[in-house]
Amino acid sequence: MKLLILLAVAILAALPWFAGSYLITVMIFIFFYAYLGQAWNIVGGYAGQLSAGHAAFVGIGGYAAALLSAHAGISPWIGMWMGGALAAVLGAVIGYLGFRFGLRGFYFVLLTVAFAEICRVIALNVDAVGGALGLYITFTGNPRQFQFQDNRAYYYVAFALMLLATAVVRAIERHRFGAYLTAIRQDESACEALGVDTLRVKMQAMILSSFLTGVGGTFYAFYLFSLQPNAVFGIPLSVEIIIRPIVGGAGTVMGPILGSFILSPLAEISRTYFAQGGWNGLHLIVYGVLLIAVVLFLPQGAYPALLRLARRPPA
Amino acid sequence: MDLTLVGQGLLSGFLFGGVYSLMAVGLTLIFGVMRVVNFAHGDMMVWGMYLAWLLSTRAGIDPYVGFIVCAAALFLFGLMIQRGLVERIVDAPHEMQILLMLGVALVLENAALVAFGPDPARVRSPLSQATVWMGPIFVDVARLVTFGLAMALTAALWLFLARTDLGRSMRAAADNPYGARVIGTDVRKVYAAAFGVGAACVGAAGALVSPILPFQPTSGLGLSVTSFNIVIIGGMGSLPGAFAGGILVSVAESMGAVFLSPSMKELVSFGLLIAILLFRPAGLFGKTAG
Amino acid sequence: MSLLDVSALTKRFGGLLAVSGLDLSLAKGEMLGLIGPNGAGKTTVFNLLSGFLGPDGGEIRFGGRSVVGLKPHEICRLGMARTFQIVRPFPQLSVVDNVKVAALARHSGMAQALASARAVVERVGLGARGEARAGGLTLADRKRLELARALATEPSLLLLDEVMAGLNATEIDAMVRLVAGINAEGISVLLIEHNMRAVMSLSHRIVVLSFGEKISSGTPREVATDRRVIEAYLGEEYVHPPQA
Numbered sequence: 001m002k003l004l005i006l007l008a009v010a011i012l013a014a015l016p017w018f019a020g021s022y023l024i025t026v027m028i029f030i031f032f033y034a035y036l037g038q039a040w041n042i043v044g045g046y047a048g049q050l051s052a053g054h055a056a057f058v059g060i061g062g063y064a065a066a067l068l069s070a071h072a073g074i075s076p077w078i079g080m081w082m083g084g085a086l087a088a089v090l091g092a093v094i095g096y097l098g099f100r101f102g103l104r105g106f107y108f109v110l111l112t113v114a115f116a117e118i119c120r121v122i123a124l125n126v127d128a129v130g131g132a133l134g135l136y137i138t139f140t141g142n143p144r145q146f147q148f149q150d151n152r153a154y155y156y157v158a159f160a161l162m163l164l165a166t167a168v169v170r171a172i173e174r175h176r177f178g179a180y181l182t183a184i185r186q187d188e189s190a191c192e193a194l195g196v197d198t199l200r201v202k203m204q205a206m207i208l209s210s211f212l213t214g215v216g217g218t219f220y221a222f223y224l225f226s227l228q229p230n231a232v233f234g235i236p237l238s239v240e241i242i243i244r245p246i247v248g249g250a251g252t253v254m255g256p257i258l259g260s261f262i263l264s265p266l267a268e269i270s271r272t273y274f275a276q277g278g279w280n281g282l283h284l285i286v287y288g289v290l291l292i293a294v295v296l297f298l299p300q301g302a303y304p305a306l307l308r309l310a311r312r313p314p315a
Numbered sequence: 316m317d318l319t320l321v322g323q324g325l326l327s328g329f330l331f332g333g334v335y336s337l338m339a340v341g342l343t344l345i346f347g348v349m350r351v352v353n354f355a356h357g358d359m360m361v362w363g364m365y366l367a368w369l370l371s372t373r374a375g376i377d378p379y380v381g382f383i384v385c386a387a388a389l390f391l392f393g394l395m396i397q398r399g400l401v402e403r404i405v406d407a408p409h410e411m412q413i414l415l416m417l418g419v420a421l422v423l424e425n426a427a428l429v430a431f432g433p434d435p436a437r438v439r440s441p442l443s444q445a446t447v448w449m450g451p452i453f454v455d456v457a458r459l460v461t462f463g464l465a466m467a468l469t470a471a472l473w474l475f476l477a478r479t480d481l482g483r484s485m486r487a488a489a490d491n492p493y494g495a496r497v498i499g500t501d502v503r504k505v506y507a508a509a510f511g512v513g514a515a516c517v518g519a520a521g522a523l524v525s526p527i528l529p530f531q532p533t534s535g536l537g538l539s540v541t542s543f544n545i546v547i548i549g550g551m552g553s554l555p556g557a558f559a560g561g562i563l564v565s566v567a568e569s570m571g572a573v574f575l576s577p578s579m580k581e582l583v584s585f586g587l588l589i590a591i592l593l594f595r596p597a598g599l600f601g602k603t604a605g
Numbered sequence: 606m607s608l609l610d611v612s613a614l615t616k617r618f619g620g621l622l623a624v625s626g627l628d629l630s631l632a633k634g635e636m637l638g639l640i641g642p643n644g645a646g647k648t649t650v651f652n653l654l655s656g657f658l659g660p661d662g663g664e665i666r667f668g669g670r671s672v673v674g675l676k677p678h679e680i681c682r683l684g685m686a687r688t689f690q691i692v693r694p695f696p697q698l699s700v701v702d703n704v705k706v707a708a709l710a711r712h713s714g715m716a717q718a719l720a721s722a723r724a725v726v727e728r729v730g731l732g733a734r735g736e737a738r739a740g741g742l743t744l745a746d747r748k749r750l751e752l753a754r755a756l757a758t759e760p761s762l763l764l765l766d767e768v769m770a771g772l773n774a775t776e777i778d779a780m781v782r783l784v785a786g787i788n789a790e791g792i793s794v795l796l797i798e799h800n801m802r803a804v805m806s807l808s809h810r811i812v813v814l815s816f817g818e819k820i821s822s823g824t825p826r827e828v829a830t831d832r833r834v835i836e837a838y839l840g841e842e843y844v845h846p847p848q849a
Contacts, residue, residue: 050410052417107596110540114588121582187694189677193655194678194707196706197676239421281428281532288418288425292415295404299411
């Protein structure tokens with residue numbers, strides 16, 4: 001198995017040298033959303049706390065880095081960690097309010113949605129951060145400002161991000177933190193009785209998750225060159241973030257990656273071939289159907305199902 | 316402060332509250348009986364609106380008549396969803412239920428997008444333009460009729476729950492699902508009926524609102540969140556709570572529009588929701604949340 | 606000095622006085638049985654002791670320090686572990702992984718926690734089913750698992766809530782031997798039990814609760830012959846004194 005992964009990484013690392021520009025763009029899309037999904041996976045998959053407002057962290061991270069770059073001349077390479085930290089602060093607030101007040105399930109989902117929407121409305125209405133028009137990044141092509149002439153550079157950054165997040169999640173799985181998260185997901189009270197400080201562990205998961213997501217916001221901003229409040233804080237982005245790990249396998253290391261490899265090309269195809277004819281929302285319909293199908297038939301996601309298939313002894 | 320404006324807002328909000336109440340009652344019924352949170356509630360309502368629009372533009376049927384068709388159509392849809400999907404995950408962890416209904420919401424919203432396009436639509440009713448003066452305040456006849464019909468439907472629902480066998484079974488199941496099973500209630504049928512009736516409420520509400528406000532496929536989310544707000548404020552599973560909450564929230568929104576800018580209004584709504592979630596999740600009338 | 610000292614413990618739920626002025630103490634190494642009719646407040650006492658509920662009055666001292674107001678995980682770390690009346694295994698995890706979560710309270714490294722968990726799993730007799738998914742176990746095995754998890758936190762005091770409930774006679778005998786063995790190793794036990802044979806044979810002392818109040822305490826024989834207890838609860842079978 002390890003060999004397969006190393007092989008895959010090697011192939012993906014070499015890909016830009018013999019792939020066309022369009023494929024590289026699609027791969028960037030796949031890697032980036034795998035990264036965001038993996039970050040969400042920590043709190044949504046492993047800890048089992050369904051957050052439907054993770055777009056808020058992307059937005060905060062992106063806006064922070066963009067503003068710091070434009071107004072304070074701080075390079076996004078530094079700004080992205082600050083953006084992540086700011087997102088982590090919001091994550092801590094949401095987490096603390098939610099967990100301390102015992103909000104679970106539906107109530108927690110609603111809390112996260114409410115916060116994301118508040119961020120969106122604020123961003124829409126505060127002119128200092130661009131208001132309804134949003135923020136635009138001036139194109140300089142300067143790598144110091146997290147901008148690259150060549151698509152391939154973005155490819156490697158996105159690839160690195162995905163590997164980073166995956167490495168973090170894998171490390172979590174192998175440590176006490178991961179065991180606690182998985183147990184909390186199944187029965188919090190039992191965990192409390194066994195000496196687990198569930199509030200602290202959930203907070204840590206939330207902070208780590210929101211930090212990583214916030215860092216991703218910088219990539220988002222400097223790859224797309226614009227930040228629109230409705231796009232970057234809105235529910236559609238939150239859906240994009242959570243659907244890949246859920247379909248791929250929430251609470252597994254490979255889940256978000258598998259999910260992204262399945263869904264991102266789908267979204268891309270739908271966008272390319274159907275957006276014109278007003279079939280704008282087609283890929284979202286497919287998302288909805290997949291979500292329903294996963295819940296009904298593959299609640300643990302595609303990856304565990306694949307593992308089961310692979311382990312089945314020959315008939 | 317222009318008192319007339321305030322009075323106008325109060326009345327307007329109060330009348331619109333009838334629709335909010337109907338919408339919320341549907342949601343709380345589904346939750347109360349089945350312990351399922353219908354994340355697709357707002358999107359179902361949008362389909363009610365579009366159905367009314369179709370009836371109006373294609374068949375010339377006024378929404379104030381057509382709402383019956385919308386209610387019936389959504390009832391059947393609710394039955395289908397319940398039997399086909401929700402029933403299978405009644406015992407699953409809550410996260411799964413949320414994701415399932417989220418999936419349904421996605422499909423509904425984007426199917427509407429594909430079918431009707433992203434631009435706002437509106438239904439023309441001969442009543443849309445009519446107004447009536449009550450002293451210094453004028454009232455949209457449309458809102459008045461909407462309010463009246465919404466109240467009538469809510470009353471009918473109340474009677475149904477209080478007087479009919481099926482209605483009583485629903486209340487029993489809401490109160491004590493296990494006990495209801497023990498005394499022989501066909502729980503499947505009750506669940507299906509509850510979901511159907513809840514959907515019908517929202518279908519009717521959608522039709523009744525269609526002549527008053529413009530709507531688009533993306534309106535679904537906002538309506539869902541408003542429904543949750545109302546139901547949480549009034550108490551999950553409490554019908555009087557949903558009813559009172561609907562009027563309350565509508566008046567509050569109306570006052571918000573009078574005193575604050577539209578964007579501030581949204582902030583207040585969400586802020587209020589967060590406050591309620593934290594400090595009084597059981598709501599005004601609620602039992603302990605499920 | 607007693608390991609556990611409870612004085613004037615009181616808990617109200619609305620108008621209902623679930624526990625009223627309870628005094629209780631447990632010496633190191635002792636096995637104390639807590640019995641009483643259904644609804645007497647026994648599990649409420651456990652919830653109060655383990656931090657899942659806060660008392661409305663009274664004091665709980667464990668190892669000399671007050672534990673009122675502490676969170677359940679803090680109390681567990683201090684050495685008081687509990688099981689639940691309706692067992693709560695982590696259904697998706699294996700038996701060993703279940704216990705490992707508990708062992709992690711004492712061993713932060715995964716390898717040591719795993720080793721400790723395996724040892725405890727053997728100790729309670731689940732060694733053969735160590736890799737089985739907890740959700741698929743029989744009730745008797747789930748009870749053992751619940752016990753194993755609590756044990757893995759290396760407690761000085763174990764609160765066992767109806768650990769025999771639902772077991773057949775053979776399973777009960779095995780569980781009695783297991784609990785006796787654990788106590789013999791030095792772990793103090795506070796035992797809620799309905800199975801009279803088990804509780805009478807295991808306990809050094811017994812406290813009887815009825816409607817939230819302590820109505821009797823003493824050795825098993827003293828309690829079994831106490832008229833108040835018989836009236837409250839034991840019934841005709843125990844009109845005769847039990848065998849020694």
